[in-house]
Amino acid sequence: MTTILWFRQDLRLTDNSALDAAISRGGPIVPLFIFDHAEEHEWSLGGASRWWLHHSLKRLSDEIKERGNELIIKSGDARSVMGEVLRETGATSIFWNRCYEPRSIIRDTKLKQALVNEGIDVCSFNSSLLREPWEVATQKGDPYKVFTPFWRASRALGEPARPSSAPDSIPASDWAIKKCNLNTLKLLPDDIDWAHGLRERWNPGEKGALIRLNEFREANAHGYADMRNIPSLAGTSRLSPHLHFGELGPRQVWHAITSNAHIETDGIMSKGVETFLSEIGWREFSYHLLYYFPELPSAPLRKEFERFPWADSLSSKAAWECGKTGYPIVDAGMRELWSTGWMHNRVRMIVASFLVKDLLIDWRCGARWFWDTLVDADLASNSASWQWVAGCGADAAPYFRIFNPTTQAKRFDPDGSYVRQWIPEISGLPNKLIHTPWLAKPIELSDAGISMGSSYPNPIVDHSEARNHALDSYKFLKST
DNA sequence: TTTTGAGTTGTTCGA
């Protein structure tokens, strides 16, 4: 009656459907994590994600130990590892929660087939989405390509199931299992310790996730609609990495946010709550798109974009990556990303628009950089969002919607406190110049201790010229 | 089958 519980992107014990099912089945449980990223592939874990995974596994391991069992960590190809554990434990069934990346779907489908053929009882569950990607469909049965009708249809399916609570104990037995030490996976940086800023900012693991959820619910959920756009405030939920690794699930988020005080009369939710829920909706929509369009990470959904005349400038790409474009709001965002593994959402849109529309660099370059540096790097959200910015996605931004970095900065960082936090070398500028140091007079620069071109770069492009160039390129696309 | 209404996040220009 032994059950293997295969942990993947569901590194939690609360509201974990596979775990609940394994426990109610009875019999001992083998909690297993397989690190199958040793072999490099196109979307192997990025550096920041590896750091997060290490700590998340450590926490999960502690939680399981407290409940009288042990997380078995193994490295290698999922199928051969699974065969090994079956032999070592004599388990007769394997439970897991579903993953939705194209590569995972292929792996899991093959694996399930093979295991079923060997007489193993394999059950999979949904614990990482409010709805399965295929549950939401148009009247014709097609996938949705526009967010609003998708989200309406998803909501119309009713309230998500109530989350279950974590079990008090997880029954174990005595097995002799070969396992590896977490440290041997080498998930942490080994030469240079670049994770300092990550440690300061984040608390990976289920406990940290629940604390964050609670803080957000109490402090920010109501004012979310307005607060979320100001990058100097902690107005966003910052739940994205926790959700990505499944340290909490969207059902828990949904019920925490919609419960009690945040509902106004007649079940109408406050604007802040509705706005936040729609962000959960965008996550669902991205998974829906990735499921039906598995090429999403690498190919534009609008095929005409295959012909887009992207520029191939290594030097401007490098300036963008290291936060030296000369546009303070862009540079602040890129440095926040490098330092903390995360960037405020408003600023993500600004830097993405800048890369794609001002520098005319292929959105896939930006998506790749985000993939390697974000702690919340998620194939579905990252790919769908970059395509949206570039204008080649489902429900794309119109091509003439080109963010003006200066206008955005003045609107959403009016006193420059976000920029000053990340670009100390220009912090001496007065507020009226903080977003436009190139307009400062020599005396103003020397007062602030700045030497343009050495202590802080001149803008690498003129936004207004770049905008016209982008409009021409997009027009060219339409005319061919 | 045809029609109709709508579509995350913006900017600029001219009145």
Place this chain on the structure above:
DNA sequence: GTCGAACAACTCAAA
């Protein structure tokens, strides 16, 4: 300074 229109049609989803 504020306001509305233009930026462009096209595709999607439902009636």
